[in-house]
Structures are given as structure tokens and as C-alpha cells.
Amino acid sequence: MASQPVTPVGVEPLGSSWRIPPRAISPIVLLLLWELGSRTGVIPPRILAAPSAVLSTFLELLASGELLNNLMVSLGRALTGLAIGTAVGIALALVAGLSKRGEVAIDPPVQMLRTLPFLALVPLFIVWFGIGEVAKIALIALGVTFPVYLNLYSGIRGVDAKLVEAGRSFGLSQWGLIRHIILPGAMPGLLLGFRMALTISWLSLVIAEQINASAGLGYLINNARDFLQTDVIVVCLLVYAAIGLAADGVVRLLESRLLSWRPSFVKG
Template sequence: MSRFALIARKLGGARWLSPLLLLAVLEFGSRSGLIPERTLAAPSQVIATLWAMVLSGELADNLFVSFLRILFGLTIGITVGVVLGLVAGLSRQGEVAVDPIMQIKRTIPTLALTPLFIVWFGIGETPKVALIAFASIFPVYLNLYGGIRGTDLRLLEGARSLGLSRAAQIWHVILPGALPQLLVGLRYSLSVAVLVLVVAEQINATAGLGYLINNARDFMRTDIILVCLMVYAVLGLAADGLVRAIENRALAWRPAIVAQ
């Protein structure tokens, strides 16, 4: 085995080679002047800026503000999505009342509501949280609604033959069967919430990752912009990892989960 192959194996396989090669090309381009600093900072400069922001506490303070925004927005959005999904999924009357409105909501781009939310809520924290909440409702609603309506009829017939009441059927059969779909919706909601956070924090922010990006844009600090984008990416990955952890625990009864 060649020395190059041994290095690749230690790095975790060939999948890491292309990203590392790209970083090397960017570093060379920046250091040689082929890529101006105002266009794209060198990877080494981005790492140095990240370390400086961590040591100064600037990154942690602004990250905490962004985290609170996404936490409040998601809490509201997921709660509303679950309630509406239960109403529409468990009742024909609820479906008639809720689903048409949710389908209309689906066709409206969330970010297009930004000017309207500013008119309604001003330019403080409320429109930022409201945008995140509005965007995170539909994935949870749609997947929970689909999961409930996709419950195996044979399971319901078995529950009825055992004498389970309607409430017991919902608790012991319908909701556990819909849980995998709900977690899929939760994963989508978390991803969408991070994306909307990027735009929401451009609304007259005085703190947060978006605030850092706006200031960096004014001073053409591409290194700070890239640091904030990296943090956004980490937030998305952390959110997805959180849902995966919940899946592994909540869906331990599924063969596919046990096999992992």
C-alpha cells in the first residue's frame, strides 16, 4: 500500500480527499493573490478569525441570541403544527376545517411575508421569531397528518377486536404508528428553521449571527462571514443529530433501528 493511500485511510477514506484538496486550492489561491481577500478569505484566515472570536466571547454571545430565536420560533411552530396535525388527522371535520388553510399556507413563500411581518410586529425580536415559527409549522403538520391517515387498518381492527376504546386506539395504535412520520417532519422543520433564521436575522438585528454577517459585509470581512456560515451549518447538523438521537430512542421497537 502506497504512502498516499495510508494517509487517505487514516483520514477516514477517500471521501475526505476532495474537500481537503478544495481547501488546499483555496488556500493557495488566496496566498498567491489569485483570489482577493475581499472576495474570499483564505481557510487559514477563517480558522484564525474563528479562534479569535471564540476567545473574545463575541461568537458565543451572538450564537446564544440566535439560539434563543430559533428555540422560541421552533417551540411555537412545532406546537401549532402538532395540534393542527392531530385535529386534521383524527377527524374528518377537522380535516375540512384545517387542511385547506394549511395547503394555502404551503403555497405562500415564508420569506415573502417578511415585509408584512415587519408592518405587523415592528423590527424587534417578534418578526424574527414569527418567521421561524411560521416556516416550521407545515412540515410537522403534513407529516403527522400523513402518518395518522396512513395507520394500518389491520392494526385498528385488531385494537377494536380487543375492545379498546377510541381514545385507547389513538394512544396505543395511531400515535405510535404516526411517530416515525412526525420525526421526519420535525427534522424538516429544524432544517427550515435554520435557513429562515439566516434571513430573519437580517431584520435590523443588534445581536446574533445575522448581525455579525451584516457588519462583516459592510467592512468586507469575508472571513467573519464564512465563520458565521460555518456556525449556521453546524447548527443544522446538530439539529439533525438531535432528531436522530430521539429516533434511536423513541423508535427502538422498529427492526430498522435495532439493526443499526
């Protein structure tokens, strides 16, 4: 009987590294069907550009610098609104979560405002702030504020009272309790709110850049819509998605650093 070849330990058989991951099969099939439908005329270019056309347009926009320049404008708006909204949400949550009087003063109006569809406030923001950058950033900041506030407030109120009592028994001051027990205990809620805020900031950005934008990804999409350039629209949508995934990865990295002390935390 012929002996079977033995593969050394730690060395994969030749060709094993070229296997397609099972979860990638269906997306690849969809891309191939999409390309086939575009080349056969089943999917007209004015409805949806072919993947090959989208890739070609992406490379052209990247080489010309047009995509990068507009992306930087959009990132500036999103990050500015995110920073303002996060700061406001944290401040309100700390006041409402750490003080009974603060809760009475802050929580009711915030709960009322969060039930409003903030995207419906666009006309009012235009009246208040005009059609410049202020209206765009204010809209993003408003959308970001609520998830940060709600999750941090809930995290503060959800800290185990026994831990607070234990801190007091060890002689911690009020600031010591806040610094060493309450804020670390509320950190998971803050990070969850921040992750939601990132998603909402991109959603708000798409809407905000419809307000008379002269630069940004939304500006590219508006121009492409007017000229039925579906390839440009798809490129911009893919960039939005890529930035969103990257932002979520940043939050996961923060979680791995800030929550590594928790026994229940699992990396990955």
C-alpha cells in the same frame, strides 16, 4: 524464504490508523487549493478569505466571547420559533388527522397557506409585529409549522386500518386507539417533519436576522458584509452548518430511541 512478520489478532499494523479516509481526500484538496489561491492572490480577500484567515478569525471571535454571545441569541430565536411552530403544527395535524370535521376545517386553509413563499411575508410581518423579536420568532414559527403538520397529518392518515380494527376488537377506547396505535404509527412522520423543521428554522433564522437585528449571527454577517470581512462571514456560515449537523444528529438519536420497536428500523 524469509518469513513475513505476523501481526497479532486485533492489533492494526503500525501506521494504519494514520490513513486519510477516502471521502476526506477531496475536501482536503479543495482546502489546499483555496489556501494556495488566496496566498498567490488568485482569490482576493475581499472575494473570499483564506482558510487560515478564517481559522484565525474564528479563534479571535471565540476568545473575545463575541461569537458565543451572538450564537446564544440566534439559538434562542431559533429554538423559540421551533418550539412554537412545532406545537402549532402538531395541534393542527391532530385535529385534522383524527377527525373528519377537523380535516374539513383545518386542512384546506393550511394547504392554501403552505403554497405561499413564507419568506415573502417578511414585509407584512414587519407591518404586523414591528422590527423587534416578535417578527423574527413569528417568521421562524410559520416556516416550521407546515412540515410538522404535513408529515404528522400524513402519518396519522397512513396508519394501517387493520391495526385500528384489531385495537377495537381488543376493547380499546378511542383514546386508547390514539395512544397505543395511531400516534406510535404516525411517529416516523412526525420525526421526519421535525427534521425538516429544523432545517427550515435555520433558513428562516438567517432571513429573520436581516430584520434590524442588533445581536445574533445574522447581525455579525451584516456588519461583516458592510466592511467586506469575508472571513467573519465564512465563520458564521460554518457555525450555521455545524449547528444544523448537530441538530440532525439529535433527531437521529430520537429516532433510535423512539423507533427501536419497529422491525424495519436500522440504527446508524
